Amino acid sequence: MAKAGDKSSGSAKKSLKRKAATEEPQEAAVVGDEATESGVKPPKAAAFPPGFSISEIKNKQRRHLMFTRWKEQQRKEKLAAKKKLKKEREALGDKAPPKPIPKTIDNQRVYDETTVDPNDEEVAYDEATDEFASYFNRQTSPKILITTSDRPHGRTVRLCEQLSTVIPNSHVYYRRGLALKKIIPQCISRDFTDLIVINEDRKTPNGLLLSHLPNGPTAHFKMSSVRLRKEIKRRGKDPTEHVPEIILNNFTTRLGHSVGRMFASLFPHNPQFIGRQVATFHNQRDYIFFRFHRYIFKSEKKVGIQELGPRFTLKLRSLQKGTFDSKYGEYEWVHKPREMDTSRRKFHL
């Protein structure tokens, strides 16, 4: 009887139930052993020739068996290694080397060459002369027009209303079939600085178009996970009329910088700290999370926040140089899924 395959390190319990495996390279060893053994499993180390892997065993049950055994062995080794490491740590006490940092996607992010260095002069010069310069120099204060696509449904309408309470100095107008290209000159003539269009699909808002008006850049976002005020658990009372503060997190690259400045230019300059409200745009892995909170400082090391207001996440789809013009516009950045989504560690914002 060919008892091939019995030879693996130290599993004597499974001796008698070996099934015949078709491991041709083993046959030589088996033939040699046949003379000596007569149904007794030899507890020797495996004589597998190199280059052999468990997946080459044709018999499914035997293969599964070998695999589970291998897995158990791996697990035991890993556990032993961990225990050893822990003991060493304790033995060393204070002199133990610092714990290795686990790898995360954000840690492993592919370095983007357009990351802005805070001391970069060129960037500073660019930002001083771009379209938002007038806002950041306090020459203009924002006035926002919020509108939707044609025939908005209830959710979108309510989202518009809630947005208008979040963003001070904003007005909601319904679009009754007017073309955007005709709306824009009218807005400019009435001194609006920004235009927000919320696009709707099948009764849920799914897109946001943010256009800075006097010929400023236009950003088109995909909007997802919209939660209106009543859907937020443990929320506070409605936001007051105070001007909120802004937090912009993680906008590191040039593109991120321009998008961040776009968001910042929506809000007036002087946040009223009495209001204790804060609007947050947090960028993580190219998704921008918008939250609106009220905070209270319980001590100087502890702050409590309470969410009010709508929340949604945005993903930048395209950034266009001028105001909205889908056919003839000059696109600064367009998201191309087939080229840009290939690497899991590469982000653009």
Next chain:
Amino acid sequence: MKVIERAAFPRRLWERVRLNKNYEKALEQIDENLIYWPRYIRHKCKQRFTKITQYLIRIRKLTLKRQKKLVPLSKKVERREKRREEKALVAAQLDNAIEKELLERLKQDTYGDIYNFPIHAFDKALEQQEAESDSSDVEEKDDEEDDEDVGKREFVEDDEVDESDISDFEDMDKLDASSEEDQDDKSSNEEEEEKALNAKHKGKTPLKGPLQRKRAYVEIEYEQETEPMAKAKTT
């Protein structure tokens, strides 16, 4: 566009007549070409012609207006993006990030004088060693304590004027036993007065913060309980 049958010649069976561009003239043309045909067929022909012209007009008008462009969504891409969004949300740890940012701003003193946390102010004074408004608060407190020392000889509490004579700093040990019992009774009254007075001379909104901190230090609380009283008496 007209039809006539000449059954013998299939190629020449149908006769096509091009109609005028003018609607009315075209109707007349139909009439004159279909002259011996039954009235019903002529009528139907004209109706068809009318329908066609109308929809052609509509097409021309619509192309001038905005046209909705339908963009197909790929389910695979949508699913992938949704999953990535969820993971990004978990990785973002939004609440922590916001709290950290707010505390940073508090440290950077962007809020100015609105929040007066005494220990914070003390630390800053230690670190910076500059005469700022925060440290001046600390100095004010020292001054107040001095006043209180002076005032304590004379006035202590509203209710127990008798005890005020006894309570000197030297006799605090004796008093501690009795006063602490009284403290609990009076603490509620004095908290209210403290609140009112805090609102008066510090003018800040989060009242719970400083109150909580003051409760941690029992001795200081005792002194400060008397201090507002002293102020009330003197002013």
